[in-house]
Amino acid sequence: MKLFSCPSCSQVVFFENVVCERCNHALGYEPRSNRMLALEPADGLWVEAGRHSQGRRWKYCQNHQYGVCNWLIAADSGDGLCAACRHNVTVPDLADAENISLWRRMEGAKHRMIYTAMRLGLPLQTRDEHPEGLGFEFLSSDTATGEAVMTGHDDGLITIALAEADDAERENRRTAMGEPYRTLLGHFRHEVGHWYWDRLVRDGGALEACRVVFGNDEQDYSDALQAHYANGPRPDWQNFFVSSYAGSHAWEDFAETWAHYFHIVDTLETGNSWGVTVDPRVDGQGLLTTTIDFDVFAHEITIQDVADAWLALSAALNSFNRSMGHSDLYPFVLNEVVIGKLGFIHDLVHGRIGHGKQTWRAE
Template identity: 80%
Template sequence: MKMKLFSCPSCSHTVFFENTVCERCNHALGYEPQANRILALEADEGIWKSVGAYSDAGRWKYCQNSEYGVCNWLIPGDSADSLCAACRHNVTVPDLGDTEKVDLWRSMEIAKHRMIYTAMRLGLPLVTREEDDEGLGFDFLSNDPGTNESVMTGHDDGLITIALVEANDAEREKRRTSMGEPYRTLLGHFRHEVGHWYWDRLVRDGGALDACRAIFGDDTVDYGDALQTHYANGPKPNWQDEYVSSYAGAHAWEDFAETWAHYFHIVDTLETGRSWGVIVNPRVDEAGLLSTRIDFDVFSEGVTTQEIAGAWLPLSAALNSFNRSMGHQDLYPFVLSETVIGKLGFIHDLVHGRIGNATGKAGAHRG
């Protein structure tokens, strides 16, 4: 459960982003990305018609990948497309005859769809590899048993590779602990790697290089050397004063991608908080420093970085406390310095077109 709460248009029962059937009225459900809504559906001559509150929404078909239980997004019934606005970015998917790999792919798609959802809510461009040689694409790959090489998660000119094994919870946790990371999730991978792609489109190609370098540093420093230095010497001293994570200090590109990922973490969780009507008002908080009412639309053009940070700090503190009560690690094991909040402010202004030439708004919400 996350992000916006939805209700079944047929019976008004609360439903969630990945639901495919309403548990109360048993109508088929599908997510319609263009209008950001869940539709209740009834079969109609080999296709689906919208019923209930959105009975005027017309006829729809499910994404082709719904056949494998990895997608519930809808496509207009008269469209020639077979893949939805999220799945059309896939370049390589696992062997569909391998049940275990399809199960891992399903977890991948849940995370990827959630990342795409946030990009759409922010009005960001989503261009496929078919539309542009450097468009956004995803390879979900397994290690080749014939070689000793492992698949490396990363980004290369718009093509994002995610190692399929990362969808195995035990393996991912093993990697997290071995690398000393406080946080490692599939959703975090998608949000970080797509940050590199948006750096290309919004910073490099968006007239924002000078402004970005003033905040994140010199991206022309040799990337390979910088990573070698980071892994050989460890994090920079006192990295917490300037970076959202120790890895962000390795290179300006990683600082941007890490900050981008955290911006997505924050706005998405704040939308969830608003949907649930969350108010944080600790009894011991006489000064009101840990109190907030999440009653604003975090995706609105008028929301400021100060409003976002002012709501996030109390919310994340409360969520961390809940996790500790259940014996889990902190939900958000990070501390945001004033410098980092300033970097998040840069991302906030960038995605809203207030930095650069605002070309990032083109191509948004296609589906």
């Protein structure tokens, strides 16, 4: 994630900020230019402020009123929802204040996932634009029937159980499932991976190339998952997959690898924004030494560049977490097979595999 600054006073600000703590200007994120804008009220709208302002007018996404979105829309646009919120199909019942709090956490994760997709120039059709466009339903379990909501993907419609936004409940589920890592952001990155398999692999001319790397996706999906949950993960999964769940089916292997690619590039962008250098005093061979001084989204960056920097950065971050008594920030091992799979994702999102992609172009 990029580190931003207030255009009015140059104070460091963050992706979710809505007010600058130094100059008190309202703030909003403008996705096409990937900038945080300082704003002043003007006749029911907002006018851009700051030394380089051209006086352009903006409006907030309609969901700004609920405190769940700070993205901006051009004042003359007919859209009421921003480029992230227009993918929502079902939101929680807003008559319940607790739902709004949980929804805010949902949107924070979803906006970060969409930010990365935009930085990678990936297609982002809505359900209105394509029958299998990307849509989100945030659902609560039915208390009357006891029917639980299952997080999952169905032809572009991604369902996220609202309970996943509750930290205690999500931790209970993580423990029950024996997972080393379970976050809201991870859910969004994983589930959207299924949608991008449809768009970029199935519909993008990359099916045969993908099968060479991830295996036979024609294996019965339901049977594969039932076998995984009944028998547990295959005993040698660490040799071939980024997680035990990735070994259940080729689709899950792709989605898990996709999610990890998003984890890695977003964190490396953060490292670049913060000017991070990792140079351990005892690393005589330089294996854990890196300076993250590159744009991880640049077309010329190789997966080996990414993997080398990530090895050093993740090792350092895990050590910091342990020093604070927390679990590893990134409790996974990237062997050569997994790096190869990440390399497929890397080439896929950069248009080097298949028919290419629709690019999100900055104005």
